[in-house]
Amino acid sequence: MTSTALSVDIVPSFIRDAWWTPDQHTLSEDNSTEVRDASTGELLALVSTSGLDVADAVQYARTTGQAELGQFTFHQRALKLKALAQFLNGQRDHLYELSARTGATKVDSMVDIDGGIGVLFTFGSKGRRELPNSQVVIDGPAEVLSKDGSFVGEHIYTRIPGAAVQINAFNFPVWGMLEKLAPSFLAGVPTIVKPATPTGYLTAAVVKLIIESNILPAGSLQLISGPARDLLDHLDYRDLVSFTGSATTANKLKSHENVATGGVRFTSETDSLNAAILGEDAVPGTPEFDAFIKSLVTEMTVKAGQKCTSIRRTLVPKTLVNDVVAAARDRIEQRVTLGDPRAEGVTMGALASLGQLRDVRAAVESMIAAGGELAYGTLDSPRVTQADGTVDVVEDGAFMSPVLLTWENADAVELHTVEAFGPVASVVGYDDVAHAVRLAAMGEGSLVATVCTNDPSIARELVLGIAAHHGRVLLLNREDARSSTGHGSPVPHLVHGGPGRAGGGEELGGIRSVLHHMQRTALQGSPNMLTAVTGVWHAGADRNFDEEHPFRKNLATLRIGDAIRSDLRQVTLEDITAFANTTGDKFYAHTNEEAAAANPFFPGIVAHGYLLLSWGAGLFVEPAPGPVLANYGLENLRFITPVAAGDSIRVTLTAKRITPREDEEYGEVSWDAVLTNQDDEIVATYDVLTLVEK
Structure with a gap:
């Protein structure tokens, strides 16, 4: 097997510190899946786990992985994360080449690859600055429990004794893995990664680089490339599952006996009908209106809208609906070029697969049937720029034009429940600030919302009204429009997650996410003990x-x-x-x-x-x-x-x-x-x- 996943017929797994692929003679359509280039439809590889011993991988994490990681302090692990970040930083060109085959443009790849490496750098730094150079974290001051001070209590964190299992989505094959690996590794908990099939070959390529770096200790990272339907069967209260994907799949996993009654820790990040709210003061001609339109188009087109944080519901004063649609249309037509990411000038690539394209089109069709009106874009196959520079329809490419919908009925159920996971957003009018708050809350829990206003009183009313329904709120105005990381960019310093439909979990958040992989225990005894x-x-x-x-x-x-x-x-x-x-x-x-x-x-x-x-x-x-x-x-x-x-x-x-x-x-x-x-x-x-x- 050569050094890149693209030059092999089967995307490999990495189990018990060795690369593993199934016997090719036993592969069939029933136990393997084809992976294709998102832009051209070219067959890249097969994915299969036929014959893979998942139980063995879990046991190896609990034994070898735990023992190896347990030799290090927080600071020592943090330095390994820093070294790994530096190593991967020198391999980005290779990863960018692979990323283009997922439909990702250079900007998309930067968000995924550089963003993931940036998480490693951040936790490498925060681990040394904010954690002790030991293996125990003290949570809060000691409590004196006796008059003479001979009996005291306090809370401590120690690492969980099992494995951290990642079940990741297709849209961020690099960042999705590294943003979960960094805090679990820093906590001292070994990781088993299960990436999504359409883009898992890029995850496998990153894992291969990590293994070749020889920085991480044995057992600290394993990779399952392909189905692992019995994975939860082998987990118990010692283990943690971190899931990113659809709410339907999350609910199925949460109903598993080992989660429901067996004590497996389960956190999820799922569907999210994120909102962007334009303040009544942010009329055309203001810096806020311009920043709002830029943010909307960016969120529709970066990663072709395939982000759990993308803007799905654009809530604007009723009198500004037409202005917002027109301004967004103009910006798309002026700045967005759809096509193969390897072609010069392309700014928006394909969806991850033809299957994903079918799903997004079906979602939009259901929204139109429920009262949404097509204000911009088309559901037909668009003409796109191909790798050789020609412009034509590519039937085997998963391309979709940006789509804007408007709604006469702002309370339509489908508007607030159907997520078209692609370059699709709805523009909806609201009557007043209280109405905007009610509409935002109808998403029943979201990862992020943007509040765009330069009026402090409007900002306060909106934030206090929607904060409990969201994991993160971006306040966007003329002061931070240039410096802001944007609506759809989780940063490792702040929590990423949201209540309700968004999954009810938390990731990132600096050292908070490290503590997610640890057990808080109330400790009582004498001061000496x-x-x-x-x-x-x-x-x-x-x-x-x-x-x-x-x-x-x-x-x-x-x-x-x-x-x-x-x-x-x-x-x-x-x-x-x-x-x-x-x-x-x-x-x-x-x-x-x-x-x-x-x-x-x-x-x-x-x-x-x-x-x-x-x-x-x-x-x-x-x-x-x-x-x-x-x-x-x-x-x-x-x-x-x-x-x-x-x-x-x-x-x-x-x-x-x-x-x-x-x-x-x-x-x-x-x-x-x-x-x-x-x-x-x-x-x-x-x-x-x-x-x-x-």
Whole structure:
């Protein structure tokens, strides 16, 4: 077998760290599927899983995959994602060539391929910045459960012990896989990918590159190219299924016994009748109207409208319906060239397959039968630009012209329930903002909506009205029209998903999506036991007050619980007055005895909180050059007990969390700092953050 999926007769699977194809002598029309070029109809490959042992793949993920990934911390996994992104970044030309055969233009391929690689980069970065360099995530502060502090509780996240199974759609064969692989890998959970058949050969090509990079550990990624109807039979409560596709298929999978009663975690992203709402202020001639039309046409034509986030319902003031249709028509005719993506100048390619073309045409026909009127476009086979530059009808190509529908009845059921998964959108008039909110909600749950207005009051009313029905809302106006990533572009930092018809799940969202692959557990015990489990020092746990100052220790010798307790330092009225005069902070509590005494929180003049922090640093710092390179901040600062003239303070500093950087010669240390007065009352608590040599 050669290095690309296109040069073989059968799209391979990757199981138990080896490439697998069925015995070609046993293949037939009953157990294989033809895959064809979306633009020309050329036969590319066969897809079959006849004879593949799905149970073996699941078991390999739970054993080898889990064991291999379990050797690494979050930071180590994040660095592997970064390395993988860098590797794939150098292979894009090859992937673009394959992507063109799916009907994707260069822009479409960029969204899919570069977008997927960008997700890897993002999680490679966020994993190191937002997760500890360990294998446990603490969720929230500890809760003291006993009067003496000997019994505490908190929540932790640990990875689920099974496999993350991806069942992906045909429209994003690269991004669809990588946006799910990145968070599951970062969590430490092995992935089994099941791509859709029409474009799965591109997914297989990416997997082949990933395997050739030798970056990911054994068992962390497997690929099933073709049907896997018994896949859910082999899953249980340890596993997670992430599905993208039709609501019909999602409902069938959710009714499987192992999901319904067996505890398999199931999340889905399905049909979505996404809306774009034009504000009453956004009339022709405004920047908002122009941005709205650009967004509508972009969403209709990028990936030939085959995006779960595409605009399906365009809600505009009734008086502007004709203006919107005319402006969209003009932009399509001026900027959209339909044809083979390999031809110069083509801006919109084919649908993924002839089967998909039939489905989209049937959906549009049903909408027309229900009252939709064809305002632009045709359902006939269009003339298209072919790879050689000629223009003609291509019967074997899955081409469809952009289609705009209008509706006399804005409440027509089919308008809000039928999704034509192609270059199709409806333009619907609304009476007022409340009517627009009601129409948007009739989609019964959507992935995304756009609100296009420059009026803050309209924006607020629309967003508060539709937010609970949507997973994401884009506020589009003249200020962000150029910088916005657009209506249909999920970003890895924010959640991708939606309620109701959209599937009710969430993907992406930064570290949130990592936690989807982990189990949150309430942990109860003594401070020492919680410290041992989490690797983070808890108040009440043992401290180590040895003779060596903890600031003299590098990361090789510093241990959680290493601490220093300073001597007392008395605060005088002269100190408080000098600090007020030097800093300019002459707030009355520090300068006016009568006013300070009248305040219910103070006994009279009290020391500035920042004076106490400064003195605290002076009490714990080790001044000579050493392993501590820099102080880079404070966290969780709280002032609790005021300090009056004549009082004294001391500081207790404890190594709370140690985070070595995998790719640097230093790491971060978080120190628990507690200021107390002469009566051992707590004056202030905070975390000191330092950079320390390894």
